[in-house]
Amino acid sequence: xxxxxxxxxxxxxxxxxxxxxxxxxxxxxxxxxxxxxxxxxxxxxxxxxxxxxxxxxxxxxxxxxxxxxxxxxxxxxxxxxxxxxxxxxxxxxxxxxxxxxxxxxxxxxxxxxxxxxxxxxxxxxxxxxxxxxxxxxxxxxxxxxxxxxxxxxxxxxxxxxxxxxxxxxxxxxxxxxxxxxxxxxxxxxxxxxxxxxxxxxxxxxxxxxxxxxxxxxxxxxxxxxxxxxxxxxxxxxxxxxxxxxxxxxxxxxxxxxxxxxxxxxxxxxxxxxxxxxxxxxxxxxxxxxxxxxxxxxxxxxxxxxxxxxxxxxxxxxxxxxxxxxxxxxxxxxxxxxxxxxxxxxxxxxxxxxxxxxxxxxxxxxxxxxxxxxxxxxxxxxxxxxxxxxxxxxxxxxxxxxxxxxxxxxxxxxxxxxxxxxxxxxxxxxxxxxxxxxxxxxxxxxxxxxxx
Numbered sequence: 001x002x003x004x005x006x007x008x009x010x011x012x013x014x015x016x017x018x019x020x021x022x023x024x025x026x027x028x029x030x031x032x033x034x035x036x037x038x039x040x041x042x043x044x045x046x047x048x049x050x051x052x053x054x055x056x057x058x059x060x061x062x063x064x065x066x067x068x069x070x071x072x073x074x075x076x077x078x079x080x081x082x083x084x085x086x087x088x089x090x091x092x093x094x095x096x097x098x099x100x101x102x103x104x105x106x107x108x109x110x111x112x113x114x115x116x117x118x119x120x121x122x123x124x125x126x127x128x129x130x131x132x133x134x135x136x137x138x139x140x141x142x143x144x145x146x147x148x149x150x151x152x153x154x155x156x157x158x159x160x161x162x163x164x165x166x167x168x169x170x171x172x173x174x175x176x177x178x179x180x181x182x183x184x185x186x187x188x189x190x191x192x193x194x195x196x197x198x199x200x201x202x203x204x205x206x207x208x209x210x211x212x213x214x215x216x217x218x219x220x221x222x223x224x225x226x227x228x229x230x231x232x233x234x235x236x237x238x239x240x241x242x243x244x245x246x247x248x249x250x251x252x253x254x255x256x257x258x259x260x261x262x263x264x265x266x267x268x269x270x271x272x273x274x275x276x277x278x279x280x281x282x283x284x285x286x287x288x289x290x291x292x293x294x295x296x297x298x299x300x301x302x303x304x305x306x307x308x309x310x311x312x313x314x315x316x317x318x319x320x321x322x323x324x325x326x327x328x329x330x331x332x333x334x335x336x337x338x339x340x341x342x343x344x345x346x347x348x349x350x351x352x353x354x355x356x357x358x359x360x361x362x363x364x365x366x367x368x369x370x371x372x373x374x375x376x377x378x379x380x381x382x383x384x385x386x387x388x389x390x391x392x393x394x395x396x397x398x399x400x401x402x403x404x405x406x407x408x409x410x411x412x413x414x415x416x417x418x419x420x421x422x423x424x425x426x427x428x429x430x431x432x433x434x435x436x437x438x439x440x441x442x443x444x445x446x447x448x449x450x451x
Contacts, residue, residue, distance in 0.1 A: 022048045024419055025131055025140035027117045027365075029055045029109075032146035032393035034100050035078065035409040037109040039416030045423065049146075050133060052116035055104060058150060059097040065175045066199060067093045068254045069405075070191055075227040076405045078103060088225070090254030120366050128388065129368070141388060141426075142419055143366070145377075148393035149403055151362040155355045160280035165345070166352040170196060173354055176203035182351030183207065185285065187277045189214055190249030193356030194261050198253075201271050206349060211263060211291060212276040215250045216298035219260040221309050222320040226252065229309050236401040249358075251298070260302075260326075263295055267333035274340050284344050291339045303327070361394070382415045390415045 024040060026033050029051030040047045054060065069076045074087035081103050083091050091099070104111055112135070119132040120143055128141040153169035160167075166180055170192045176199060183206035186197040197209045217226040230236045251261040267273050275291035306326060313320050343350075363371065370386035372378055378385040381398040391397065392415060393408050401407030429437065 020137065021139045022046060023140070023423070024048075024142040024144060025050065025129075025138060026144045026146050027120075028146040028148065028393075029100075029104070029111050029113065030058055030146065030148055030393070031056065031100060031405050032148055032408045032412065033111075033144075034104050034109060035412035036144055036146055036392055036416055037104065037111070038078075038080070038107055038409075039413050040419065041107050041109070043416055043420040045416065045420055047110060048138070049109060049111040050115045050117055051111060051113045052134075054097075054113055055111060056097040056100040058148070059093045059100075062150070062171055063093050064170070064173050064196060064199075066255065067195075069093075069096055070252055070254050071227045071404065072225050072254070072258070075225070075231075078405065078409050080106065090258055117365055120368065122368055122386075122388075142390065142422075143388065144390040144392060144415065144419075145363065145366055146392045147361075147363075149361060149395055150359040152360045153355075154358050154360050156357055158277065158279055159353075159355065160283075160285075162280075162283070162345075164351070168352075168354060170354060170356040171359075176200050176205060179205070179352045179354075183349045184352050184354060185210065185277075185345070185350050186354045186356060188212070188249070188356030188358070189251055189263070190356065190358075191252055193354075194251050194263075194266075195253050195255055196354055196356060197271060198255070198266065200354075201266070201269060206272075207270075208272045208274055208343070208348070208350065209263075209266070210274050210277045210287065211294050213248050213294050214298050215248055215301040216261055216263075217250065217252055217305055218302060218326060219252060219254075219258045221306060221326055222313065222323050224309075224320065225258070226305070229305060229312075230400075232312060233305075233308055236399065236404075236407070238400045239396075239398065241396055241400070262330060263298070264330035264333055264336070267335055268330055272340070273333070273335045274343070283346055284342055286342050287340065289339060289341055292336055295336060299329075382411055383418050390419070 024045055024047040026036055026047055026049040029049050033049050033051065034055070037047065037049050051057070068090040072088050073083040073085045073091055076091070077083055077099070081099070083095065083099060085091055085095065116134040117131060118134065120129050122129055123139070128139055129143050131138040131140055131143065153171040155169055173196055184200050185208045186193050186200070187210045189209055189211040193209065197207050201207045219226060221229065253259055253261055263273055273291055274287045275294065276288040278286045278288050363377065366389070368386045368389055370378055370384040370389045377391045377394065379391050382391050384390055392412055393403060395403050397411050398414065399407070402411050
């Protein structure tokens with residue numbers, strides 16, 4: 001293993017694209033792009049990685065200031081390098097970005113930053129693809145879309161058109177000082193929404209949090225982080241999402257050393273919980289009457305993991321301390337027993353809305369036959385239905401862990417192996433071709449000896 005050396009970080013600069021032809025072009029230099037570049041390098045596959053900004057830019061400028069990784073440092077990393085951090089700690093976002101830069105330097109990744117890929121089309125008169133970039137045109141035999149799942153922030157169409165309200169997506173949120181005086185409605189209670197809402201509450205804001213369906217794992221249980229529990233229980237390797245849970249968000253946090261998200265505790269601390277946001281009309285927001293049900297389903301998910309963990313401990317005879325307090329619950333707050341179904345924003349003093357409502361992928365630049373009628377990539381473990389096109393970093397690409405740092409590294413290995421295998425087939429020469437090549441070599445050697 002190699003420790004992260006902060007002082008030895010590479011300086012990737014924007015530059016012209018030297019190659020006009022390349023075997024494999026990788027689009028995006030986040031965790032997915034760096035991972036596939038490592039595997040392609042080990043396999044000797046000529047490739048180029050293009051990044052429109054900086055390496056791991058989303059970690060630097062696409063997240064709020066206080067963000068840390070949601071998994072501990074021993075887990076959320078690539079196999080070839082450790083974080084310069086307590087293994088049980090949670091890396092700040094800048095450290096994560098620096099980590100990927102340093103990792104890329106380890107194997108001299110062929111990354112060009114400041115180059116945007118604008119269009120990819122299949123060639124009609126020759127193999128491969130023509131790639132239009134901000135630095136010129138490239139021809140590639142294969143293209144790997146390593147742009148990940150967080151490409152286009154989604155704000156639902158119900159968002160009010162009200163100039164009196166400041167409305168931002170969680171991708172634009174940086175810190176509490178960014179918001180005007182007054183209360184805040186945070187819509188979405190996954191990891192991003194609940195961490196932002198908690199930070200705003202700690203900053204003295206009046207916070208309303210709209211809570212939809214969610215999973216709520218314990219941050220740790222019986223001296224083991226939930227990442228460990230999901231690993232030994234085989235849950236990271238689930239290949240298919242449970243029916244109805246394909247888009248259920250996970251509420252977990254590494255903030256302040258890591259803590260289990262408990263919505264009732266947040267309510268006791270002064271946060272007002274509401275159900276799923278339904279509509280805005282005339283300055284009034286309405287909510288679904290589903291808050292108690294959403295919390296109950298989150299509790300079921302939480303308790304089910306505790307039960308599975310206890311069974312695993314007993315079955316394997318592990319000496320892990322019991323933790324009965326993990327099953328204690330906070331009293332039901334008034335906002336749950338008497339839910340708010342409508343709220344006058346002005347009367348409640350709400351001056352801003354943070355939409356923690358997720359992202360959509362944007363493959364408009366990839367103009368090939370690799371998508372279904374809804375625009376979703378068609379692939380098997382990242383190998384597209386369009387020969388020569390690959391995807392990395394998407395949710396459930398091969399399993400539950402596919403969007404996590406360690407998960408994308410393993411998915412990238414499968415994709416790189418597929419590319420290397422296809423190259424071997426393409427390089428095959430039959431007996432006649434081998435004879436012709438030997439003859440050509442012999443003739444060339446003979447001619448070269450003529451004086």
